[in-house]
Amino acid sequence: MDHFQLKDGHLHCEDVPMSRIADEVGTPVYVYSKATLERHAAVFRDALAGVGRGEPLLAFAVKANPNLAVLKVLANQGYGADVVSVGELRRALAAGMEPAKIVFSGVGKTAAELRAALEAGIGQFNLESEEEGEELSEIASEMGMRARCALRINPDVDAGTHDKISTGKADNKFGTPIGDAASLYARLATVPGLEMRGLAMHIGSQLSDLAPLEAAFEKLGKLLKTLRESGQSVRQVDLGGGLGVPYKSGEILPSPGEYGAMVRRVTQDWDVSLAFEPGRVIAGNAGVLLTRVVRVKRGVVHPFVVVDAAMNDLARPAMYGAWHDFVAVEPDGEEMTANIVGPICETGDTFATGRQCDRLERGDLAIFRTAGAYGATMASSYNSRGFVAEVLVDGDRFAVVADRIAADSIMNAERVPDWL
Numbered sequence: 502m503d504h505f506q507l508k509d510g511h512l513h514c515e516d517v518p519m520s521r522i523a524d525e526v527g528t529p530v531y532v533y534s535k536a537t538l539e540r541h542a543a544v545f546r547d548a549l550a551g552v553g554r555g556e557p558l559l560a561f562a563v564k565a566n567p568n569l570a571v572l573k574v575l576a577n578q579g580y581g582a583d584v585v586s587v588g589e590l591r592r593a594l595a596a597g598m599e600p601a602k603i604v605f606s607g608v609g610k611t612a613a614e615l616r617a618a619l620e621a622g623i624g625q626f627n628l629e630s631e632e633e634g635e636e637l638s639e640i641a642s643e644m645g646m647r648a649r650c651a652l653r654i655n656p657d658v659d660a661g662t663h664d665k666i667s668t669g670k671a672d673n674k675f676g677t678p679i680g681d682a683a684s685l686y687a688r689l690a691t692v693p694g695l696e697m698r699g700l701a702m703h704i705g706s707q708l709s710d711l712a713p714l715e716a717a718f719e720k721l722g723k724l725l726k727t728l729r730e731s732g733q734s735v736r737q738v739d740l741g742g743g744l745g746v747p748y749k750s751g752e753i754l755p756s757p758g759e760y761g762a763m764v765r766r767v768t769q770d771w772d773v774s775l776a777f778e779p780g781r782v783i784a785g786n787a788g789v790l791l792t793r794v795v796r797v798k799r800g801v802v803h804p805f806v807v808v809d810a811a812m813n814d815l816a817r818p819a820m821y822g823a824w825h826d827f828v829a830v831e832p833d834g835e836e837m838t839a840n841i842v843g844p845i846c847e848t849g850d851t852f853a854t855g856r857q858c859d860r861l862e863r864g865d866l867a868i869f870r871t872a873g874a875y876g877a878t879m880a881s882s883y884n885s886r887g888f889v890a891e892v893l894v895d896g897d898r899f900a901v902v903a904d905r906i907a908a909d910s911i912m913n914a915e916r917v918p919d920w921l
């Protein structure tokens with residue numbers, strides 16, 4: 502459920518008409534609903550209440566939506582953060598997330614990033630490899646610290662998602678092969694600058710089936726037993742994120758409740774504290790991209806609805822062939838079949854082909870739904886279009902939570918050397 506609904510024939514975000522945002526902030530613009538974010542945060546929390554020892558750590562995957570105001574909403578809900586760069590670490594801290602609730606993931610953490618995270622006192626490093634563990638140990642030792650770590654395991658399961666967002670197959674770059682994990686864990690447990698606390702895993706994103714997750718968790722459970730039998734201490738397991746969300750109206754995906762029940766069943770005798778790194782399932786349906794129709798151009802098969810949003814603002818269709826529902830802000834009850842495209846000069850800038858949608862004309866407003874995750878954060882300034890603005894709605898009020906960055910500002914950061 503989300504709070505983007507028609508009221509008196511006009512699409513609202515909570516109690517704010519979309520046209521008011523378009524008039525005051527311009528288009529294209531991302532619009533997030535605070536009530537929806539809070540609702541998703543609560544549903545996920547309730548689904549996992551009491552799993553593992555104590556209450557689980559819920560670390561929002563900042564890469565899904567790193568906007569400071571969004572992070573603040575989630576911090577207020579008790580969420581921590583899963584970060585993958587020092588930039589994300591800074592954002593999580595700036596939004597008020599407790600350092601102890603921050604987990605650092607990623608295959609290429611640099612020495613400077615490891616140092617910054619140690620300085621911040623984060624809760625856990627999810628180590629990808631022996632090499633990373635050794636480097637972190639050296640830095641921590643120099644600083645007179647011990648880094649709290651989990652070893653990220655690559656369980657070699659096919660998550661059944663898009664290749665570009667699958668992370669748990671043996672040939673993906675992530676984690677340590679599960680076959681090598683026991684000996685590597687034992688080795689890292691002897692390294693002076695590290696405190697090995699447990700295991701971590703994240704097998705991919707937009708998972709539409711719980712079976713691969715369950716298979717991966719079962720493998721992790723076996724590894725956990727092997728480690729304990731050989732005398733290792735395993736107190737914490739981070740099960741990652743990945744739960745998918747419906748992008749098409751009517752699409753049914755596993756719910757947080759079903760996910761929680763599966764986790765409870767698989768982990769009941771693990772005797773560890775659990776952590777989760779949800780991203781999309783919290784933010785996806787809490788945001789839309791609001792856009793205006795520039796013009797409707799006649800086509801050979803279907804007309805082209807040319808909107809003022811483009812692949813630089815919302816990359817998912819161009820990058821993953823992803824579907825976003827596209828609806829008018831003031832539908833007149835008529836429909837059309839159209840190609841929905843942006844103004845960018847490449848054919849990749851196509852949001853939908855032969856799409857049945859509300860009838861639209863020049864100047865009309867429309868939204869791409871389910872754009873709250875992996876939307877604004879993947880924006881670029883391709884075609885010198887500047888960076889899209891972001892708005893957060895709360896009841897009948899809203900605030901601009903990210904300014905539009907004009908193409909001129911980006912140009913002004915460039916220099917032409919005086920020898921040209």
Ligand SMILES: *Cc1c(COP(=O)(O)O)cnc(C)c1O
Pocket residue numbers: 562564565583606607703705706707741742743744778779780781782874
């Ligand atoms: C991307 C990512 C997540 C979040 O994935 P979602 O599908 O958005 O839940 C969690 N953990 C890690 C390590 C990630 O890379």
